[in-house]
Amino acid sequence: MKLLKTAMAGTMESGDIMVTIVPLENGGITLDLTSSVMQQYGRRIGEVIRETLGELGVTNAAVSAVDKGALDCTVRARVSAAAFRCAQAENDHWG
Amino acid sequence: MEKRYVKDRLRRSMMFVPGNNPGMITDARIYGADCIMFDLEDSVAYTEKDAARFLVHNALKTLDFGKKEIVVRINDLTSGLGVRDLEAIIPAGVHVVRLPKTDNAQDVIDCEKEIARIEEKHGIPVGVTGMMAAIESANGVLNAREIAHASDRLIGIALGAEDYVTDLKTTRSDGIELLFARSMILNAARSAGIAALDTVYSDVNNEEGFIEEATLIHKLGFDGKSVINPRQIGPLHHIFIPSEKDLKKAYAIMDAIAEANARGSGVASLNGKMIDKPVVIRAQRLIALAEADNAVEEE
Incomplete structure (x- = not known):
């Protein structure tokens, strides 16, 4: 997936996560995560963010995420929405 | 796990859950509604339709809603959003697709074709996804019978009163403005052997008004009602429980x-x-x- 512009998805409401993705030319994925449950789930949230980006073929991006206790499925949804907004594309491969 | 709709089941309460609100989606199961309806239509801002699709898709794939019937209200097909909604939710697994703004049988047939195409594309057995049609216009009410008979997948038809009263050039009051529509929808549903579901009661702080309306639709013969707040579920079920x-x-x-x-x-x-x-x-x-x-x- 080719990222074209900075985009975000999600909200600051409880149970949600706000994800901002900035396209980069190189340098891999950098992640700046803050979470209300950082101690317990910070590592897991980071993994889910990186996994989702990997599945979407995003290899270079600066990601910042503010988590308010989102479940894994919400993290995946918000990262995907932000990435597709970055790419200015629609998802044609639901499965 | 494959979801397969059931034609005849308990549908006293169908709770609307905004499709772009993860907190409410996660908690939806705990309130005791018979059916949970994730909404991709009116409760989601136009600029958030894409995000809501991802959220509902992932929730359907991941979360366990027990024995609840899971319904998703899509946008209407003419908006250009409805098919995209179907593309996202059918492969994730949903019991019933709720089609809004149904004016005639062709609307149901068009939606069914899209559902069948998507089921086939994803190797899902064609026919496992049910449908319900919401009738929200004078035209739709007058065509209620043909709508109710338009597809074997239909589990029910529902009244969407806010758009309907606007179409009638009136507003919602004591219920007399909905008598004809409710009677038409109920008779059409019964003639097709499917469920009749009533509209929402929007004034969530008026419990007395809600009970009055729920009592009326129960007497008329409706199977249940859409609710927009968990507080409405208990009183609604109480009315439907036999003495x-x-x-x-x-x-x-x-x-x-x-x-x-x-x-x-x-x-x-x-x-x-x-x-x-x-x-x-x-x-x-x-x-x-x-x-x-x-x-x-x-x-």
């Missing part, structure tokens, strides 16, 4: 029928009155409702 007296009578009727059958007699009576077929059907429905309610409580 102990009615239930005792229903069991007595069924006992008398069983006794007559055992005697080899085609005629049954209770307290000197002959029991005819409609009485038996009503008794069976009452018992089914009470048993279904117990099953829900025990879940």
Whole structure:
């Protein structure tokens, strides 16, 4: 997936996560995560963010995420929405 | 896990859950509604439709909603958003797709074709996804019968009153403005053997008004009602639960029928009155409702 512009998805409401993705030319994925449950789930949230980006073929991006206790499925949804907004594309491969 | 719709089941309450609110989606199961309806239409801002699609898709794939019936309200197909909604939710697994703004049978047929195409594309057995149609215009009300008969996938038809009263050039008041639409929808649903579901009651702080409306639609014969706040579920279910007296009578009727059958007699009576077929059907429905309610409580 080719990222074209900075985009975000999600909200600051409880149970949600706000994800901002900035396209980069190189340098891999950098992640700046803050979470209300950082101690317990910070590592897991980071993994889910990186996994989702990997599945979407995003290899270079600066990601910042503010988590308010989102479940894994919400993290995946918000990262995907932000990435597709970055790419200015629609998802044609639901499965 | 593959979801397959069930034609006939308990649908006293269908709770709207905004499709772009993860907190409400996660908690939806705990409030006791018979059906949970994730909304991709009116409760989602146009600029958030894409994000809501991802959220509902992932929730459907991941979260366990127990024995609840899971419904997703899509955007109408003419908006250009409806097909995208279907592309996202069908492969994730959903019991029922709720089609809004249904004006005629063709709207149902068009939506069914898209659902079948997407099921096939993803190797899902064609026909596992159910449908319901919301009628929200004068045209739709007048076409209620053809809509109700338009597809075998339809589990029910519903009234969407806010758009309907606007179309009628009136506003919602004591319910008299909806009498014709409710009667049409109910009769159309019954002629097709499917469920009739009533519209939302928007004034969530007016419990008395809600109970009055729910009592009315129960008397009319509706199967249930859409709710927009968990607070409305308890009072609604209470109205639909048969009274102990009615239930005792229903069991007595069924006992008398069983006794007559055992005697080899085609005629049954209770307290000197002959029991005819409609009485038996009503008794069976009452018992089914009470048993279904117990099953829900025990879940």
